[in-house]
Amino acid sequence: MIPVVVALGSNLPPRRETLLSGVRALAHLPDTRLLATSALRETAPLDAPPGSGPFLNGAVLLHTTLTPRELLERLQDIERAHGRARGAPNAPRTLDLDLILYGELQLHDDDLIVPHPRAHERDFVLEPAADVAGSLRHPGLDRTLAQLRDARRAGAASETPASGTGGAETGGSAP
Ligand code: AMP
Numbered sequence: 001m002i003p004v005v006v007a008l009g010s011n012l013p014p015r016r017e018t019l020l021s022g023v024r025a026l027a028h029l030p031d032t033r034l035l036a037t038s039a040l041r042e043t044a045p046l047d048a049p050p051g052s053g054p055f056l057n058g059a060v061l062l063h064t065t066l067t068p069r070e071l072l073e074r075l076q077d078i079e080r081a082h083g084r085a086r087g088a089p090n091a092p093r094t095l096d097l098d099l100i101l102y103g104e105l106q107l108h109d110d111d112l113i114v115p116h117p118r119a120h121e122r123d124f125v126l127e128p129a130a131d132v133a134g135s136l137r138h139p140g141l142d143r144t145l146a147q148l149r150d151a152r153r154a155g156a157a158s159e160t161p162a163s164g165t166g167g168a169e170t171g172g173s174a175p
Contacts, residue, residue: 001033001063005100005133005145006075007116007125008058011045012094015056018082022095023060025078029071032064038128046124052092059100059128061136068102072112075099100129104139115140120148123156 006026010018019040027034038058045052064071075097082095100116107114115138119125126149134146141148 001065002103002105003035003133003136004062004064004071004102005129005136006060006062007096007098007100007119007129008060009055009096009098009124010094011048011053011055012092016040018095019056019058022078022082022097023058025081026060026062026097029062029064029066029074031066032062034060035063036061036132038131041124041127043124046122049091055124057124057128059125059132061132068099068105068107068112068114071102072099098125100125101133101136101138101145104137106139123152126152 008019008022010022012018023034023037026032037060040056040058043055043057045055066074079093079095079097084094084096098116098119099112099114100119102114105114116125119129120138120141126145130145130149134144134149136145137143138145138148143151
């Protein structure tokens with residue numbers, strides 16, 4: 001069984017019900033066990049079209065023997081089953097599921113990049129991911145999720161309003 005972190009996000013109602021339904025669908029994937037579910041956090045939309053609502057974000061830790069590609073296809077099936085339509089980039093979405101870590105695999109295909117390339121820069125991914133799998137190592141950065149989260153927290157705390165554009169990113173769930 002491979003430990004896997006999947007991030008969830010939604011910014012179209014009913015967000016909480018959709019995320020909980022998404023978690024249930026993940027728990028029912030074949031050859032997969034749900035080990036932990038994070039709290040759900042509300043985050044401001046990031047780089048999203050005007051009028052986009054706030055996100056609700058979370059993450060789960062799974063153990064699976066599905067391959068990364070099988071898992072991606074299953075995630076996309078679950079997104080579609082929850083009414084996800086592919087619109088403009090970062091457009092509001094009923095359910096977004098991203099494969100964040102697949103054990104310590106590093107993969108760089110056209111349609112699948114693991115670890116997720118922006119996960120470590122995003123509080124709305126790192127915070128829940130570290131909740132459920134803080135000791136998992138990010139293979140590209142050679143640090144655990146908890147270490148990456150703590151470094152971002154420390155960076156945010158040391159910034160002053162006068163320090164300009166480097167504020168911690170809090171917006172939700174765009175790819
Ligand atoms: P979105 O659902 O809008 O977040 O974007 C999904 C697109 O990103 C799909 O075309 C996927 O093939 C691609 N993608 C690449 N890497 C990943 C990943 N680690 N998790 C989820 N989708 C990914």
